Every structure is written in structure tokens, then in C-alpha cells.
Amino acid sequence: MAKSNKPIFWGLFAAGGTVTAFVTPALVLITLFAAFGAGMDMFTYEAIHAFAAWWLGKLIIFGVILLSLWHAAHRLRVTAHDFGIRADTVVAYVVYGLAALGTLMTIVYLLRI
Amino acid sequence: MSERQIQLEVLRYNPETDSAPRFQTYAVPCLNEWVVLDALNYVKENLDPTLSYRWSCHMAVCGSCGMMINGEPKLGCKAFIHEYGDSIRVEPLAHFPIERDLVTVVEDFIAKLASVKPYLIPKEDKPVSAGEFKQTPAELMKFKQYTLCINCMLCYAACPQYGLVPEFVGPAALALAHRYNQDSRDGGRDQRQEVVASDEGVWECSFVGACSEVCPKHVDPAGALQQIKVASTIDWYKEHLMPWVKK
Amino acid sequence: MGEEMSRKPYVREISKTTWFLRQPRYMRYMAREVTCIFIFAYTFLLICALGSLADGPDAFQEFLNSLRSPWGVLFNLAVLVVTAYHSLSWFVVTPQAMPIQRGEEFVPGNIIVNAHYGAWAVVSLIILIWGM
Structure with missing residues (x-):
């Protein structure tokens, strides 16, 4: 039996699961406030832009988005199998492809800020 | 010592005569401190000697008497009758082929x-x-x-x-x-x-x-x-x- | 003996699409797994926010406006509940995946779980104070 290559993705899945467990609920609370339209003045473009323009801010944003994407992608691959979809290779290309696209978009946007 | 009548539904399968398993129900007078394995032994000794199942130590050491009890994997010797209602359903361990009755292919x-x-x-x-x-x-x-x-x-x-x-x-x-x-x-x-x-x-x-x-x-x-x-x-x-x- | 025993093992088929309906613990597992769909979608929302941030103040304002709808509220509420479930289900199994041995004994699991809850509260507080 050959050793599996799943550790590449599982490593990102596990790291991402931990990161999203710590940060995502708080992030959602913030966007929920924004969706309510509460305190529109607190979401100033300048303040958020300044954070994203700072090198450490960029690194944090990139890290959170990258790990969230690959965490979700890998778990979605497993979940597809659990729902009875047996075309694992196709599923893997689709979910990892989406994660790669999101990663690429994040890099491009961050470089433009 | 209190006694209680239990309806023991057991999944039976005889490879020589059956094409698929079927449930057979036995009325078993159980003592309150019995485990499900005791009820099976009562059936084997008093009601139906053809019933097949594995067991050995009766003390959760040998690992032979694993079975599905009301859909949950359990050791027959560790599943106390008093934790169940008046009807108990016993099946061979899930995910293993059935050799005969509660005996699986391992x-x-x-x-x-x-x-x-x-x-x-x-x-x-x-x-x-x-x-x-x-x-x-x-x-x-x-x-x-x-x-x-x-x-x-x-x-x-x-x-x-x-x-x-x-x-x-x-x-x-x-x-x-x-x-x-x-x-x-x-x-x-x-x-x-x-x-x-x-x-x-x-x-x-x-x-x-x-x-x-x-x-x-x-x-x-x-x-x-x-x-x-x-x-x-x-x-x-x-x-x-x-x-x-x-x- | 000597006579060949006839064997005809019976295999019980399992549904590949509905197996998880059999037991509550499988349902809990599936609930945990589908959190990834919400996390995936929400991360793309964050990427859209980042894109609008890169496009300038007008685009960012447009993004905020598009969030302000019943659908925006509903989506964020749903994601909030689901990600909180992800966090709880993730932290609660940490001692199994990463046990800590000090001296001879292992640190009791509930101490590890509670430490994670504590850190989660601190991190959330920092994000909320920074973000608002």
C-alpha cells in the first residue's frame, strides 16, 4: 500500500478548522452588525483600508482566508462522500479548485490595496 | 428478586434454509439483574436450542458477545435488562456479514x-x-x-x-x-x-x-x-x- | 466432521445516501460536517469585501449597502449559529486529538476544552473591539 497524499490537505484542514473556530464567529458578528446597518459610521473605509494596507494586517487577512477556504474545501470533499457522491476525484478538483480560486483572488486584492 | 417478562426479538438467519434474515420473538422471564446474554442463554436452554451466538467469559473480558441491542453496538454481557423496556431487539454486529443468527464473519x-x-x-x-x-x-x-x-x-x-x-x-x-x-x-x-x-x-x-x-x-x-x-x-x-x- | 460446512454469509446493504439517518450520533456528525458549506460561503463574502476595499471607497460603500438587506441579515445570522456550532464541536474534541501529558498523568480533557473556550472568548473580544 502506498502512503497517502491526504496529509497535504488534512494539514490545511486541521489548521483552518482551528483558526475558523477561534475567529469566524466574531467576524460574523461584525458583518451581522453591518447587515443590520447598525453604526454605519464605525465601518469607515479609511480604518479598514489602513489595516489591510499594513503588512501584518495583510498577513493576518491572507492567513485567515487561506486557512478557512482550505478547511472548508477539504471537509466538503469528505461531506460529498458522506452524502453518497462517489466521484471523489471530480469532487476534489471542484472543491480544491474553488479554494485555489479564492486564494488567488485574495492575493490579487491584497496586492492592490 | 424481581422477574419481568421480556419480548426478545432476535434476528435469525440459517444459511442452509433462509435467503434473508428474519426476526423471531421469544417471551423470556428475566430476572432484574440479568444481562441480555443471560436472556439469550435462557432461550438456548429452554426455548430454542438452534439459536446461535458467540459468548465465553460473561464479564466483558473476552470480547465475544458483541451484538446490536436496540440498534446500538453492545456487549451482551454488559447490557443490563433493567436499562431496557419490555421489548429488546437483538441483531448481529452491524457492518459484518452474518454467518448464522447472531454469529458474524470476522x-x-x-x-x-x-x-x-x-x-x-x-x-x-x-x-x-x-x-x-x-x-x-x-x-x-x-x-x-x-x-x-x-x-x-x-x-x-x-x-x-x-x-x-x-x-x-x-x-x-x-x-x-x-x-x-x-x-x-x-x-x-x-x-x-x-x-x-x-x-x-x-x-x-x-x-x-x-x-x-x-x-x-x-x-x-x-x-x-x-x-x-x-x-x-x-x-x-x-x-x-x-x-x-x-x- | 470431514463434511464440508456450507457457508452462505448474508451481507446487509447500507444506503450510501441515507445512512446517517440511522442514529442521532450520525446526525450530529453530519451537522458538524455541513458547517463547512457555510464557512466556505462566508469566506467568499469576506473575499468580496476585500475586493471592494481594493476598488475604493465607493465600491466598499456599495458592498456595505448590498449587505443591508433581510437576506444579508438572514445569511449572517445563519452563519453565526453554524460557525458557533463548528467552534464548539471543534474545541470539544481537541483533548482527543492533542492530549497533553504532564509527568505521568494526562491533563484532564475538560481543562483543555475550557482553556480553548477561554482563549476563544479573548480572541473574539479582541476582534470585536478592533473591528468596531
Whole structure:
């Protein structure tokens, strides 16, 4: 039996699961406030832009988005199998492809800020 | 001693005459301190000598009497009648083929158990004259809980991934591989990883956690499997990203 | 003996699509797994926010306006509940995946879980104070 290559993705899945467990609920609370339209003045473009323009801010944003994407992608691959979809290779290309696209978009946007 | 009439529904299957299993119900006068295995023994002795099932020790040590009791993998000798209602449904362990009545075909598990080399493979041969392999209490604690496994296969009956993908090496065998990997006297991890770190090894596990919930000896196979995943992932990154680091 | 025993093992088939309906613990597992769909979608929402941030103040304001709808509220509420479930289900199994041995004994699981809850509260507080 050959050793599996799943550790590449599982490593990102596990790291991402931990990161999203710590940060995502708080992030959602913030966007929920924004969706309510509460305190529109607190979401100033300048303040958020300044954070994203700072090198450490960029690194944090990139890290959170990258790990969230690959965490979700890998778990979605497993979940597809659990729902009875047996075309694992196709599923893997689709979910990892989406994660790669999101990663690429994040890099491009961050470089433009 | 209080007595209670129980309707014991047992899944029967006779390979010589039946094309599919069917339920047969027995009315069993049970004493309150009985376990389900006692009820089966009563049936065998008094009502129906053709009923087949495995059992031996009657004290949760031998691991023979695993069965589905009201849909849950249990040891027949550890499932107390007083914890159930007046009707109890007994079936052979899920995910295993039925040989006859409650007896399942377990060759698959035995082969998988053997495939992970569940025995000490010393780092180097040592003559008896060189003395014993010493181990501290802390080193013993690293693997002690995994030594409690009695190979009852309840974890395989609980694991949906084993049910869906029969090639999966499965909880008990992998937890036992981990038991020897964690042993300070052992040097066989590289050999075991060939099976353990394959797609059909630990990577078929999605951490449902059912194995640990049903384990009658609190071995926590699910925990062992996640620890194997962490270690195998560190192996992989070391091997591919830092090939200059030798193990 | 000597006579060959006839064997005809009976295999019980399992549904590949509905197996998880059999037991509550399988349902809990599936609930945990589908959190990834919400996390995936939400991360793309964050990427859209980042894109609008890169496009300038007008685009960012447009993004905020598009969030302000019943659908925006509903989506965020759903994601909030689901990600909180992800966090709880993730932290509660940490001691199994990463046990800590100090001296001979292992640190009790509930201490590890509670430490994670504590850290989660601190991290959330920092994000909320920074973000608002």
C-alpha cells in the first residue's frame, strides 16, 4: 500500500478548522452588525483600508482566508462522500479548485490595496 | 428478586434454509439483574436450542458477545435488562456479514488486525543477558489505555465509514498500531505506517467519534486515529518540504 | 466432521445516501460536517469585501449597502449559529486529538476544552473591539 497524499490537505484542514473556530464567529458578528446597518459610521473605509494596507494586517487577512477556504474545501470533499457522491476525484478538483480560486483572488486584492 | 417478562426479538438467519434474515420473538422471564446474554442463554436452554451466538467469559473480558441491542453496538454481557423496556431487539454486529443468527464473519477484522503488526518490534535485537527493556511509568501511560482493547469489534459496528468503505482498516486495528507506535520499547512505526498512513488506513477516518462512544473499555480509538493523522501529517511535510531533515 | 460446512454469509446493504439517518450520533456528525458549506460561503463574502476595499471607497460603500438587506441579515445570522456550532464541536474534541501529558498523568480533557473556550472568548473580544 502506498502512503497517502491526504496529509497535504488534512494539514490545511486541521489548521483552518482551528483558526475558523477561534475567529469566524466574531467576524460574523461584525458583518451581522453591518447587515443590520447598525453604526454605519464605525465601518469607515479609511480604518479598514489602513489595516489591510499594513503588512501584518495583510498577513493576518491572507492567513485567515487561506486557512478557512482550505478547511472548508477539504471537509466538503469528505461531506460529498458522506452524502453518497462517489466521484471523489471530480469532487476534489471542484472543491480544491474553488479554494485555489479564492486564494488567488485574495492575493490579487491584497496586492492592490 | 424481581422477574419481568421480556419480548426478545432476535434476528435469525440459517444459511442452509433462509435467503434473508428474519426476526423471531421469544417471551423470556428475566430476572432484574440479568444481562441480555443471560436472556439469550435462557432461550438456548429452554426455548430454542438452534439459536446461535458467540459468548465465553460473561464479564466483558473476552470480547465475544458483541451484538446490536436496540440498534446500538453492545456487549451482551454488559447490557443490563433493567436499562431496557419490555421489548429488546437483538441483531448481529452491524457492518459484518452474518454467518448464522447472531454469529458474524470476522475474517476481515482479523486480517486487518494482523496487517498493522500489533506486537512489539524492538529497535534492535538484544540478547537476554543484556537484561530487560526498562520503561518509566510515564512511558507506560502513553499507551496503557490502548492495551485495554478486547477486539470485540463494537467500534467497527459503530463506524459508518467502515460500513460504507469496507477496505478501511478501521478503529481497533489502527488504535492498536498506535499503541505499539507509542511504546518506548518499539521501533516498528515505519513498517506499520505502510498500512496505517495509506488511503485505506487512517485517512478513511472522518472522526465521526462513534467508535469511542461505544467502546466498552474506554480505549478511545477515535483519539488514537486523530493523533496518528497529526503525526503522519508532520511526517509528510517533513518528507516533502524538508527532505534534508533525516528521521 | 470431514463434511464440508456450507457457508452462505448474508451481507446487509447500507444506503450510501441515507445512512446517517440511522442514529442521532450520525446526525450530529453530519451537522458538524455541513458547517463547512457555510464557512466556505462566508469566506467568499469576506473575499468580496476585500475586493471592494481594493476598488475604493465607493465600491466598499456599495458592498456595505448590498449587505443591508433581510437576506444579508438572514445569511449572517445563519452563519453565526453554524460557525458557533463548528467552534464548539471543534474545541470539544481537541483533548482527543492533542492530549497533553504532564509527568505521568494526562491533563484532564475538560481543562483543555475550557482553556480553548477561554482563549476563544479573548480572541473574539479582541476582534470585536478592533473591528468596531
